Amino acid sequence: xxxxxxxxxxxxxxxxxxxxxxxxxxxxxxxxxxxxxxxxxxxxxxxxxxxxxxxxxxxxxxxxxxxxxxxxxxxxxxxxxxxxxxxxxxxxxxxxxxxxxxxxxxxxxxxxxxxxxxxxxxxxxxxxxxxxxxxxxxxxxxxxxxxxxxxxxxxxxxxxxxxxxxxxxxxxxxxxxxxxxxxxxxxxxxxxxxxxxxxxxxxxxxxxxxxxxxxxxxxxxxxxxxxxxxxxxxxxxxxxxxxxxxxxxxxxxxxxxxxxxxxxxxxxxxxxxxxxxxxxxxxxxxxxxxxxxxxxxxxxxxxxxxxxxxxxxxxxxxxxxxxxxxxxxxxxxxxxxxxxxxxxxxxxxxxxxxxxxxxxxxxxxxxxxxxxxxxxxxxxxxxxxxxxxxxxxxxxxxxxxxxxxxxxxxxxxxxxxxxxxxxxxxxxxxxxxxxxxxxxxxxxxxxxxxxxxxxxxxxxxxxxxxxxxxxxxxxxxxxxxxxxxx
Amino acid sequence: xxxxxxxxxxxxxxxxxxxxxxxxxxxxxxxxxxxxxxxxxxxxxxxxxxxxxxxxxxxxxxxxxxxxxxxxxxxxxxxxxxxxxxxxxxxxxx
Numbered sequence: 152x153x154x155x156x157x158x159x160x161x162x163x164x165x166x167x168x169x170x171x172x173x174x175x176x177x178x179x180x181x182x183x184x185x186x187x188x189x190x191x192x193x194x195x196x197x198x199x200x201x202x203x204x205x206x207x208x209x210x211x212x213x214x215x216x217x218x219x220x221x222x223x224x225x226x227x228x229x230x231x232x233x234x235x236x237x238x239x240x241x242x243x244x245x246x247x248x249x250x251x252x253x254x255x256x257x258x259x260x261x262x263x264x265x266x267x268x269x270x271x272x273x274x275x276x277x278x279x280x281x282x283x284x285x286x287x288x289x290x291x292x293x294x295x296x297x298x299x300x301x302x303x304x305x306x307x308x309x310x311x312x313x314x315x316x317x318x319x320x321x322x323x324x325x326x327x328x329x330x331x332x333x334x335x336x337x338x339x340x341x342x343x344x345x346x347x348x349x350x351x352x353x354x355x356x357x358x359x360x361x362x363x364x365x366x367x368x369x370x371x372x373x374x375x376x377x378x379x380x381x382x383x384x385x386x387x388x389x390x391x392x393x394x395x396x397x398x399x400x401x402x403x404x405x406x407x408x409x410x411x412x413x414x415x416x417x418x419x420x421x422x423x424x425x426x427x428x429x430x431x432x433x434x435x436x437x438x439x440x441x442x443x444x445x446x447x448x449x450x451x452x453x454x455x456x457x458x459x460x461x462x463x464x465x466x467x468x469x470x471x472x473x474x475x476x477x478x479x480x481x482x483x484x485x486x487x488x489x490x491x492x493x494x495x496x497x498x499x500x501x502x503x504x505x506x507x508x509x510x511x512x513x514x515x516x517x518x519x520x521x522x523x524x525x526x527x528x529x530x531x532x533x534x535x536x537x538x539x540x541x542x543x544x545x546x547x548x549x550x551x552x553x554x555x556x557x558x559x560x561x562x563x564x565x566x567x568x569x570x571x572x573x574x575x576x577x578x579x580x581x582x583x584x585x586x587x588x589x590x591x592x593x594x595x596x597x598x599x600x601x602x603x604x605x606x607x608x609x610x611x612x613x614x615x616x617x618x619x620x621x622x623x624x625x626x627x628x629x630x631x632x633x634x635x636x637x
Numbered sequence: 638x639x640x641x642x643x644x645x646x647x648x649x650x651x652x653x654x655x656x657x658x659x660x661x662x663x664x665x666x667x668x669x670x671x672x673x674x675x676x677x678x679x680x681x682x683x684x685x686x687x688x689x690x691x692x693x694x695x696x697x698x699x700x701x702x703x704x705x706x707x708x709x710x711x712x713x714x715x716x717x718x719x720x721x722x723x724x725x726x727x728x729x730x731x
Contacts, residue, residue: 249716250716251715253708253713253715253716254708346691346692346693347693360690360691360692386700389695389698390691390693390695392695453681456677456678456681459674459675459677459678460678462671462674462675463675470652474652474653477653478718479717479718479725479727480716480717480725481716481718482716483718484719486719489728490728491728491730492653494727494728495653496654496655497655499652499653499654500654500656500657501655503654505660505663508654508656508660508664509664509667509668511652511654512645512648512649512652512654512664512668513668515648515651515652515654516640516668516672519648526675528688529678529681529683530678531689531690532686532687532688533678533681533683533686534689535683535686535688535689536683536686538689538692570670570671571674574671585692586692587691587692587693588692611693
């Protein structure tokens with residue numbers, strides 16, 4: 152069969168189970184696609200052909216015994232912030248350039264238990280700090296829809312790879328929009344689960360109260376299959392909730408009749424591109440035609456504080472988390488120093504890139520004596536108000552819909568010189584992490600052949616509502632089937 | 638408000654982060670710009686608001702203190718830049 156790399160998980164699962172194709176055949180197809188596209192897109196930090204083909208053979212054995220999981224034999228790429236045993240995991244940072252984890256992240260263990268085929272690791276902004284992959288210490292990933300533009304970030308490698316069929320799906324991580332914003336820029340589906348829904352064990356920490364692992368994939372059905380595999384309580388992550396995992400495929404109901412959906416005006420921000428606004432309005436009109444009960448006058452007034460809250464809390468947590476890179480236990484170590492302290496300072500000076508250093512500085516400042524209450528505690532208090540507003544809103548609405556990003560994919564280099572402009576790229580996604588709620592970005596239209604994403608959010612642990620609305624919209628439109636013509 | 642060179646150096650030393658003179662100059666401007674944006678939070682009345690550290694309701698997750706399996710010493714040390722006698726090796730501290 153030709154061009155197997157173009158198919159979705161659910162299509163391939165049927166073909167694999169019927170033995171119309173083998174996992175080895177499929178894996179070879181995807182690997183050849185990587186070889187064909189990687190010199191243009193640069194989505195991957197590492198590819199492990201021999202490991203992938205061995206895993207494909209094992210998957211074929213399992214499929215022969217008619218004992219398969221929906222993800223069995225299907226190739227996946229993993230963001231390079233998620234630990235893979237024996238496979239280099241770099242965070243796209245010089246400081247971890249040669250780090251080989253002695254263990255698998257829980258999500259990777261789960262994928263392996265399903266006999267998924269792990270192709271390799273994807274590029275990202277260093278330590279997931281950024282919105283374009285331009286902060287990778289290795290190279291920038293390019294947007295397959297227009298190679299002069301960024302794929303978004305920080306999971307830009309994962310999003311670009313799925314968009315250009317270098318993988319059937321991918322995992323990313325989302326601290327302030329790092330799954331959803333690149334999904335929007337690359338025209339794929341990206342879900343940030345509720346905080347506590349997916350284990351963070353083995354996810355290299357950026358901001359522990361905000362980080363979640365999430366899937367990037369070609370449609371909502373695939374998204375539900377991936378969530379069925381990766382969601383759930385994990386003893387190794389005490390912030391994962393012991394709460395039953397539903398069968399997410401049961402939420403794929405093509406009916407939004409009577410669902411109450413709020414459209415908060417605060418998300419149609421100043422500086423938003425006109426075509427993003429009109430595309431979103433059309434998409435919401437479509438849902439209204441389909442019977443959803445839309446309230447165009449919803450309001451979440453504290454949204455305007457979310458950017459500041461995020462850029463205090465995330466760097467504060469990062470400055471504590473990144474203290475572990477001391478040049479002693481693992482990672483880069485600068486030995487040309489006279490004392491332990493000088494060794495640590497030099498190691499971190501050379502090992503961390505400019506954005507990571509900037510955020511460590513910002514976080515350290517916000518946590519330092521004399522500023523702790525004014526910045527850190529103040530931000531935590533405003534976090535309470537933002538979360539409370541969402542809690543109240545979800546008493547009125549089944550879901551809330553906004554744009555995923557105020558703009559389409561921007562040009563490489565366009566925002567690297569302007570810190571606040573770069574930070575504003577995540578203005579619509581940050582509040583979701585602050586509140587800990589789930590949100591998805593799905594393709595909702597195009598402007599000059601560049602994708603625009605719609606963000607759908609629901610109350611904590613109601614991924615089912617999000618998947619239902621996303622699925623219904625997907626059934627009524629064909630945006631998700633469009634491919635870049637590279 | 639613009640941060641002083643001394644403040645930048647102080648924060649860097651708290652963070653054990655070596656900075657070049659150019660870094661210090663750049664961060665003075667860039668961090669000051671970001672801090673200016675935080676001024677907006679002063680508009681919010683938080684007098685009777687409790688801080689939120691995390692978004693879920695879990696508190697104090699306990700488990701039994703049981704000895705479990707641990708990683709072999711050689712695997713744990715495999716990434717160490719310097720090691721000796723099955724220990725991480727650092728420069729003289731005292």
